[in-house]
Amino acid sequence: MSSAPAGRGSAPADLVITGCTVLTHDDQEHIGFLEDASIVVRDGVIEAVEVRADADADADAVERIDGRGQVAMPGLINCHTHAPMVALRGLAEDLPTEAWFNDVVWPVESNLTAKDVELGARLACAELIRGGVTCFADHYFHMDTVAAVVAECGLRAHLGEAYFSSQGPEGRERSLEFALRQRGAADGRITTALAPHAPYTVTDADLAATAELARAHGLPVHLHAAENRDQTDMSLARHGATPIEILDRAGLLDTDLLIAHGTGILDRDLPLLERTGGRTAVATAPRGYLKFGWPTTTPVRALRAAGVPVGLATDGAASNNSLDVWESMALTALVQKSSEGDPRWLTARQALHHATHQSARAVGLGASVGSLAPGRRADIVLVDLTGPHTQPVHDLAATLVHSARSADVRTTIVDGRVLMRDRELLTLDVPAVVRELGERLPGLVDRGHGRRIQQYDT
Numbered sequence: 001m002s003s004a005p006a007g008r009g010s011a012p013a014d015l016v017i018t019g020c021t022v023l024t025h026d027d028q029e030h031i032g033f034l035e036d037a038s039i040v041v042r043d044g045v046i047e048a049v050e051v052r053a054d055a056d057a058d059a060d061a062v063e064r065i066d067g068r069g070q071v072a073m074p075g076l077i078n079c080h081t082h083a084p085m086v087a088l089r090g091l092a093e094d095l096p097t098e099a100w101f102n103d104v105v106w107p108v109e110s111n112l113t114a115k116d117v118e119l120g121a122r123l124a125c126a127e128l129i130r131g132g133v134t135c136f137a138d139h140y141f142h143m144d145t146v147a148a149v150v151a152e153c154g155l156r157a158h159l160g161e162a163y164f165s166s167q168g169p170e171g172r173e174r175s176l177e178f179a180l181r182q183r184g185a186a187d188g189r190i191t192t193a194l195a196p197h198a199p200y201t202v203t204d205a206d207l208a209a210t211a212e213l214a215r216a217h218g219l220p221v222h223l224h225a226a227e228n229r230d231q232t233d234m235s236l237a238r239h240g241a242t243p244i245e246i247l248d249r250a251g252l253l254d255t256d257l258l259i260a261h262g263t264g265i266l267d268r269d270l271p272l273l274e275r276t277g278g279r280t281a282v283a284t285a286p287r288g289y290l291k292f293g294w295p296t297t298t299p300v301r302a303l304r305a306a307g308v309p310v311g312l313a314t315d316g317a318a319s320n321n322s323l324d325v326w327e328s329m330a331l332t333a334l335v336q337k338s339s340e341g342d343p344r345w346l347t348a349r350q351a352l353h354h355a356t357h358q359s360a361r362a363v364g365l366g367a368s369v370g371s372l373a374p375g376r377r378a379d380i381v382l383v384d385l386t387g388p389h390t391q392p393v394h395d396l397a398a399t400l401v402h403s404a405r406s407a408d409v410r411t412t413i414v415d416g417r418v419l420m421r422d423r424e425l426l427t428l429d430v431p432a433v434v435r436e437l438g439e440r441l442p443g444l445v446d447r448g449h450g451r452r453i454q455q456y457d458t
Contacts, residue, residue: 003210004264006332007117008301010339011059011060012060012062013040013047013060013061013062014041014042014043014044014061014063014415014416015039015040015041015062015063015064015065015378015416015418016038016039016040016060016061016064016160017038017039017041017064017065017067017072017259017380017382018038018064018065018068019036019037019038019052019066019067019068019254020037020038020039020067020068020070020071020072020220020382021033021034021035021036021037021070021071021072021396022034022071022072022372023038023051023071023072023073023211023315023352023356023372023400024049024371024372025353025356025357025371025373027321027368027407027421028354029353029357030347030349030353031352031353031397032296033071033396034049034051034053034395035070036051036052037049037050037051037052038050038052038427039067039072039372039378039380041063041153041251041378041380041413041416042078042416043416044377044378044415044416044417045375045376045377045378045416046372046373046374046375046376046377046378046380048374049372049373049374049376050220056152056248058183058350062315063418065382065411066344067382067416068209068351069386070382070383070384070385070410070411071382071385071387071396071400072133072372072380072381072382072383073356073370073380073381073382073383073400074134074360074369074370074371074376074379074380074381075132075133075134075135075156075358075368075379075380075381075412076131076133076312076325076326076329076355076356076381077133077134077135077136077137077311077312077325077355077360077362077363077365077369077413078111078128078133078136078137078212078312078313078314078325079137079258079283079311079312079313079359079362079363080137080139080222080258080261080280080283080285080315081124081136081137081138081139081313081314081315081316081317081323081372082138082140082312082316082318083120083121083124083125083128083136083138083140083146083316083323084116084117084124084140084142084146084442085118085120085139085140085316085317085443086113086118086120086123086124086127086316086317087119087120087123087316087437087444088105088118088316089317089318089321089322089402090316090321091104091105091108092105092247092276092316092318092319092424093098093443095293096326097228097230097292097456098432098456098457100292100319101454101457102452102456103447103458104447105452106452106453106454106455106456107319107447107449107450108444108445108447109225109450109452109453110232110445110449110451110452110453111443111444111446111449112141112444113142114142114144114183114354115143115317115440116437116440116444117142117145118142118145118146118149118437119139119433119437119440120149121145121146121149121150121428121431122149122153122428123433123434123437124136124317124323125149125150125155125428126153126399126428126433127322127323127324127427128323129153129155129172129411129412129420129425129427129428130153130254130406130407130408130409130420130423130425131323131324131326131406131437132325132326132381132383132406132409132412133155133323133325133412134155134156134369134380134381134411134412134413134414135155135156135157135260135360135363135365135369135379135381135414136155136156136157136158136323137157137158137159137160137193137222137283137313137362137363138157138159138160139160139162139195139222139225139260139422140161140162141161141162141221143159143160143161143182143306144178144181144182146159147159147182147186147190150186150189150190150324151185151186151187152192152427153427153428154189154414154415154417154419154425155189155381155419156190156365156369156377156414156415157186157190157194157412158190158192158195158222158363158364158441159178159182159190159191159192159193159364159450160175160178160179160192160195160199160222160440161178161179161195162175162195162196162448163173163195163196163197163202164197164201164202164453164454165173165201165203165206166454171198172206172209172210172213173196173334174303175196175210176194176213176214176219177385178192179193179217179219180192180196180217180219181191183219185220185427189414189415191220191282191363191364191365192219193219193220193258194210194213194214194219194220194221194222195221195222195287196210196221196223197224197225197227197454198222198223198224198225198227198243199223199235199243199246199247200231200234200235200302200458201454202204202223202241202245204249204250207246207247207250207252207409208249208250209250210250210252210420211250211251211254211255212251214252214255214256215251215255217255219255219258220253220256220257220258221252221256221258222257222258222260223252223257223259223260224259224260224261224419225243225244225259225260225261225262226242226243226259226261226263226265226266226269226339226344227246227260227261227262227263227264228263228289228296229263229295229296230292230293230329230403230458231243231264231458232264232265232266233264234458235252235458238380238406242265242268242269242274242423243264244259244263244265244266244269245268245269245272247259248272250281253272253273253275253276253279253280253448254276255279255321256278256279256280256281256363257280257281258280258281258282258283258311258364259280259281259282259283259315260282260283260285260315261282261283261284261289261298261315262282262284262298262299262303263276263289263294263298263299264296265282265296265297265298265299265302266293266302267444270302270303270306271306271317273303273306273308273310274306274307277306277307278307278309278361279307279309280308281308281309281311281361281362281363282298282303282308282309282310282311282362283310283311283312283313283362284297284298284300284312284313284328284332285312285313285314285315285320285328285449286298286328286331286332286335287314287320287321287322287327287328288314288315288319288320288330289313290331290335291319291320291321291333291334291426292319292407296339297335297336297339298310299339300336300346300354301336301340301345302398307415307442309358309361309362309366310354310358310362311354311358311359311360311362311363312325312328312329312332312354312355312359313325313328314328316325324404324406325355325406326404326405326406327406327407328355329351329352329354329355329401330351330401330402332346332349332351332387333348333351333401333402347397348395348397348398348400348401348402349397352397352400352401352456356370356371357370357371358370365409375398377415378411378413378414378415378416379413379414379415380411380412381407381409381411381412381413382410382411383400383404383408383409383410384408384409384410385399385404385408387402387408389403389405390404390408397435410422410423414437420446
């Protein structure tokens with residue numbers, strides 16, 4: 001694929017991975033594999049990806065990893081989640097969307113403290129690292145606390161402080177202040193966004209003000225919209241416009257916009273999204289749609305035809321039960337085949353593309369992560385394919401998407417720093433987090449107060 005750039009320094013590389021198979025992307029965004037290869041990392045950046053015959057196997061390195069029997073992939077990206085909600089995993093089960101919000105989740109979230117969010121974020125980051133996720137887009141509350149956890153544990157993150165119009169102007173102002181304060185934090189691993197919740201909880205005036213702030217400060221926007229078909233139908237009945245059309249009226253389609261879910265996107269919305277020239281992206285989290293019994297899923301094929309990047313996500317663990325992007329990748333392929341009635345769509349190679357390059361574009365990082373190539377940040381995962389459930393390998397892409405699991409990730413690296421090696425977490429103490437979180441759960445899940453942070457009424 002590549003040789004080392006001219007002038008490679010004589011100082012030892014920070015990290016060299018040898019003997020692995022490297023997942024590659026070509027100029028046409030096609031997936032390929034480079035066998036028996038080495039990856040050289042220096043100063044957090046991939047310096048070279050070389051076939052063994054061209055590599056200097058004896059090159060000095062501060063750290064070396066033997067990658068034989070493993071596939072090196074770009075780290076997966078979770079394009080939409082509420083990471084601290086792992087603390088609510090399994091609390092609201094087998095409920096329709098309205099009851100899930102109004103009867104359980106929003107009453108419980110009225111109890112949230114910064115400490116609850118910190119512990120949830122720690123547990124979530126541990127789960128993400130173990131699942132081969134190197135970057136996540138988070139949309140939640142007390143986000144300075146989440147940023148501190150990200151800085152400590154070594155992950156990359158795209159963070160936004162969520163707000164509702166019911167909070168008054170202060171909610172929008174807090175979202176802006178957070179985005180400006182934390183932009184570029186954690187040695188550049190943190191990017192930020194403005195984070196209005198959704199068109200059904202944020203007024204048209206607040207959406208328009210958010211668009212103005214985004215343009216004035218060069219910030220992207222991350223929100224929920226057209227989450228399901230019921231929301232779209234209600235929006236049409238109440239406002240004569242789809243959620244996407246409301247976003248367009250507010251000027252948000254003229255910003256760098258990440259839309260969560262979009263299972264209610266209609267054909268009439270596609271020309272508006274196409275007009276954005278790829279500045280609007282959509283994150284799909286199919287497990288939650290299946291669990292809520294929604295009749296439609298994210299129209300990935302139509303969005304791709306309109307030039308809209310589609311990234312993979314899990315949503316929060318209160319609805320999805322996990323932060324496993326590996327599962328999202330497999331489910332996206334399967335659900336798309338079912339919804340389109342076409343076994344040729346979505347292929348395993350296309351699914352891998354969405355999990356890597358497309359997801360990087362969705363969170364605004366397409367120029368720096370999402371592929372393994374010289375000059376890219378060294379966000380790398382090593383996947384062990386020696387287990388019985390991944391053998392034999394006839395089609396490596398299909399094995400990765402449909403046979404491999406998150407537990408097959410052996411090593412997770414962000415910016416050249418090893419966060420997990422041979423399944424051992426190096427930056428987080430999970431037992432300590434679980435003990436402390438367990439002590440706080442009775443107060444967190446109490447609903448006897450009768451409060452809720454918002455009313456779900458689409």
